[in-house]
Structure formats: C-alpha cells, structure tokens
Amino acid sequence: MAEVAGGESLLFLTDEQLRKGIEAMFFAYRGFTADPDRILEGLDYGRAHHRAVHFIHRSPGTTVSNLLAILGVTKQSLNRVLRTLIDDGHVKSEKGKADARERHLFLTEKGEALERALSDAQRARMRAAYRAAGPAAVAGFRQVLEAMMDPEMRSQYNRLRDGG
Amino acid sequence: MAEVAGGESLLFLTDEQLRKGIEAMFFAYRGFTADPDRILEGLDYGRAHHRAVHFIHRSPGTTVSNLLAILGVTKQSLNRVLRTLIDDGHVKSEKGKADARERHLFLTEKGEALERALSDAQRARMRAAYRAAGPAAVAGFRQVLEAMMDPEMRSQYNRLRDGG
DNA sequence: GAATTTACGTCAGCCTTGTTGACTTTCCAA
C-alpha cells in the first residue's frame, strides 16, 4: 500500500490492466461453470438448479425468502426450479413450526449426492487453480473479489462465511 | 511456494476454503456485470450485446468466426445479436477483400460511444476493487483466474493480451 | 374478532440468449 501511495505501482490501475482483469473474469467464469454444466446437461437441469442446490446444502432449513435474497431472482423464477427439484426428490420442503407460512428447504439423500457430484467437479478445478497459484495469490484473489461485490451481496457472502 | 511444499499453508486448499472461493466467484461476478447491465437495460440490449461490442472494440476488423471462437456460442446465437447491433448502427460489417465469405466487424462512432459507456461503468468498479485490494492482491487475483480457465480459453485470453 | 400484512404458490405471458436444422454464397482443391 505504501508503494501505491508513493505512485510506484499505479500501473496496475491503467485502463489496459483493468481491461485484462475484465477479460480474465469473463474467461475464468466460463471455466468456473464448465464442469458442473457438463454434469447438469444430462439431467435436464441448468445452472439455476445448481445454485439452488448449492445454497440449500450450505444452509439446510433455509426458507424460500432467504434463498430469494441470496440468489437475487424472482420467486416465480425460483419456484420453477424448486418445483422440479422437489418433484425429482432432490429437495424436500417442510412447513415451519414457529411460523407455518414459511417453507424450510432441505436436500434429500439423493439431493446431497447430486450436490456432492456438482461441487466435487467445481472444487477440483478450484483446487487445481489454487494449487497452481499458491496461497499468497489466493489471498489476493479473495480480496479483489470481495471488493468487487455489491455491499448487499458482500454482507450475504460474509453472513454465509461467518456462519461456517 | 516454499511454504506450500513445506505444508505450512495447505489450509488454503481445504474444502471450506474452496467453498468460500466458489461463493466469492458467484457474488463477485454479479457485481462485475451489474453496472453495464443497468446501462443495457434501457437499450433493449443484454449481456450478449455487451460481449460482442467489447471484443469488436478490442479487435477491430475481426471476423464473425473469430468472435464465435472467443465468445463460445453458436453462430446463430451471435448472429441475432450482431443483426440488432448492425441495424441500430453500432456495428458495421464489411465483406472481406481477400476472402469474400468473411465479414469484418467494426464499431461505428455510435458503437464506440456505447462501448465507452459500458466499459467506463465496468472499469470504475474494477478500479475501485483494485485500489482497495492493492497491487499484490491484483497480481494474485489474475494468477488464480488464469489458472481457472480452460486451456483453449487461456490461449484466447493470452492472444488478446499479447496483442495489446 | 376483523382487517391487514406476510410468506408462499401458481397462472399467463413476455424477453434474451442459448440450441439445432436447413439453406445460400463463396472459396478451394481434386
């Protein structure tokens, strides 16, 4: 940070550097989703299903409203996906005990197996990238990504992170 | 890297760390696209238009096939987007002189202005994130993203990068 | 106890952006 203030390393803020960062995000995100996409393809599922499964696994018993806030989609859109996941026996939905209006969402055994298949694929790539780049790079990676989030997303992210 | 081999810092490869990285990618990508999306909203354009405009700006005179390889979509899909951009006067398409089957793509004045508006918005966020994280973090960020790409995407990325 | 609000589900219909299939035009090589 001292170098930055001193002006020595401001090259990392040139438009050219920023463009490279933008393209890196674009190409990397494609890689990031490629492996789970391949698995989902055979199941008539898409990324939307993956996201739902991921966050239900992450926060078992979460409500529909919670999921809506995290995923940032409309309830109609989420409902379509949730409907198929429930019908296929990957997710179960239980009426809330304290508040019976809420539905608490859980993965079934089958759903957990699906989640494992998807996240194993994604983690394998992530692990390879982390290993190739090393711990210092990983710390920087996380710092930049966190700074790139919208504040509300960041608090969602931190809530999940701290909850873990 | 020495610490990694020594085993001291292998904590960065735990499943929990990897999950955090995965969620960071998810939330950060949303932020990454949020600003341009807001601009596109008013214009009946979507992200596909943004991507096309970005890469035509980046490589003026590129052919449809080139763009296809970079964007990783079908030519029919790209064509629809290109059609509207051409009709709206943002892009012009010229028959190749050497090979008349090819179309070479360029941004018009109007297209350049659109590109500037979109990339200004995206760069502003990127710049803020870079500034907040500092140059060392940025280097790590780029390293991890590059390692996350598919090999073919990585060579596309490097081709663009070196060309600059 | 009635009225309002909240949480969720669903129907209908739209848009963007992916897909495949069939087609033309153009180039090149056998």
Added chain:
DNA sequence: TTGGAAAGTCAACAAGGCTGACGTAAATTC
C-alpha cells in the same frame, strides 16, 4: 469443373430470467 468445406443467414424451439395478477394460509395489528 465440380464437389466439399467454410462463412454467414433464416426459422423454430427451450431454458430461465422477468412482470403482473391472483389465491391461500398464517401471523400480526387494530
């Protein structure tokens, strides 16, 4: 010169976003 490959276009379909309207049950407020 002709037949195949490459580049691009048109048509039609699907996934998954979106909005709007409406219904129902449960909770909360007046």
